[in-house]
Amino acid sequence: MTHTVREKQKLINRVRRIRGQMEGVERMLEEEKGCAEVMQVIAGVRGAVNGLMAEVIEDHILMHVAAAELSQEERDEGAAELIDVLRAYLK
Amino acid sequence: MTHTVREKQKLINRVRRIRGQMEGVERMLEEEKGCAEVMQVIAGVRGAVNGLMAEVIEDHILMHVAAAELSQEERDEGAAELIDVLRAYLK
Amino acid sequence: MTHTVREKQKLINRVRRIRGQMEGVERMLEEEKGCAEVMQVIAGVRGAVNGLMAEVIEDHILMHVAAAELSQEERDEGAAELIDVLRAYLK
Amino acid sequence: MTHTVREKQKLINRVRRIRGQMEGVERMLEEEKGCAEVMQVIAGVRGAVNGLMAEVIEDHILMHVAAAELSQEERDEGAAELIDVLRAYLK
Numbered sequence: 001m002t003h004t005v006r007e008k009q010k011l012i013n014r015v016r017r018i019r020g021q022m023e024g025v026e027r028m029l030e031e032e033k034g035c036a037e038v039m040q041v042i043a044g045v046r047g048a049v050n051g052l053m054a055e056v057i058e059d060h061i062l063m064h065v066a067a068a069e070l071s072q073e074e075r076d077e078g079a080a081e082l083i084d085v086l087r088a089y090l091k
Numbered sequence: 092m093t094h095t096v097r098e099k100q101k102l103i104n105r106v107r108r109i110r111g112q113m114e115g116v117e118r119m120l121e122e123e124k125g126c127a128e129v130m131q132v133i134a135g136v137r138g139a140v141n142g143l144m145a146e147v148i149e150d151h152i153l154m155h156v157a158a159a160e161l162s163q164e165e166r167d168e169g170a171a172e173l174i175d176v177l178r179a180y181l182k
Numbered sequence: 183m184t185h186t187v188r189e190k191q192k193l194i195n196r197v198r199r200i201r202g203q204m205e206g207v208e209r210m211l212e213e214e215k216g217c218a219e220v221m222q223v224i225a226g227v228r229g230a231v232n233g234l235m236a237e238v239i240e241d242h243i244l245m246h247v248a249a250a251e252l253s254q255e256e257r258d259e260g261a262a263e264l265i266d267v268l269r270a271y272l273k
Numbered sequence: 274m275t276h277t278v279r280e281k282q283k284l285i286n287r288v289r290r291i292r293g294q295m296e297g298v299e300r301m302l303e304e305e306k307g308c309a310e311v312m313q314v315i316a317g318v319r320g321a322v323n324g325l326m327a328e329v330i331e332d333h334i335l336m337h338v339a340a341a342e343l344s345q346e347e348r349d350e351g352a353a354e355l356i357d358v359l360r361a362y363l364k
Contacts, residue, residue, distance in 0.1 A: 066170035079157035248352035261339035
């Protein structure tokens with residue numbers, strides 16, 4: 001993934017937030033917090049993972065499928081990779 | 092959507108299967124069938140809707156983003172439409 | 183599902199709306215409408231199916247797991263059915 | 274969440290696996306690995322988060338909605354919490 005430095009940092013920040021949320025879930029389980037509270041945090045994690053996925057997919061579409069400078073072979077490969085991921089993810 | 096006739100028929104068959112499943116759900120509700128049974132059928136409908144969506148998205152990628160004959164303007168527009176749909180759908 | 187008449191009608195109305203949306207998708211495919219438009223409608227269908235599922239699950243919880251008048255055997259069975267459905271649906 | 278020690282450890286192990294996967298995603302982004310590879314790992318994370326959620330929800334149903342020793346007030350509260358979480362999660 002040859003992102004711009006700014007785009008790369010944005011993705012890494014998203015990943016770190018999710019890691020922080022998962023540390024929170026672990027702590028809540030250790031401290032035997034209420035199920036309802038734990039479930040709310042996990043629901044938030046799922047939302048954050050979907051948001052991260054949407055952003056990586058968007059980058060992939062722009063850089064590896066639609067970009068003007070791609071050869072048709074690169075474009076076809078980028079499209080095939082995208083279709084594979086979406087088939088698994090949309091199930 | 093200027094699909095090939097064969098591809099179009101495949102999509103329409105998927106839509107009709109989902110319509111048939113929904114008629115089944117309506118009948119089960121009318122006949123006061125058990126919740127568990129109704130929930131299983133609705134889960135199947137969700138899977139079928141995701142499968143239909145995956146197929147339409149795949150067609151869109153191949154025809155409106157990756158196809159060799161597109162102008163860069165058409166390609167950019169196809170990519171923007173795809174990103175919009177995925178953002179909403181992956182949430 | 184021994185719903186109240188009012189609850190049953192609400193569910194059936196939801197099912198009919200989804201059937202109407204699917205008829206719309208079929209028509210759009212027949213008329214070769216743009217992919218982007220078709221994808222937006224299918225995304226709406228998925229949302230409506232999830233809403234229907236949430237409502238049926240809610241009824242099941244209230245009537246077959248939490249209701250005061252259930253025997254413990256009925257309650258355990260209702261819980262087992264719910265867990266089965268959620269395991270498949272949350273994947 | 275007053276789980277048995279064994280159940281609690283199982284949940285914590287799931288959380289740690291997800292944390293490990295997220296560390297992997299961060300490393301892949303730092304090392305500018307290919308989008309396709311990153312997307313596959315994120316898809317795996319989403320599956321693991323759904324699996325964790327399904328397990329916590331299952332525990333909640335068994336302990337806070339269906340358990341024989343609950344008072345009806347506790348049972349109603351557990352059911353209301355479950356419905357709230359599912360409404361948000363199934364959207």
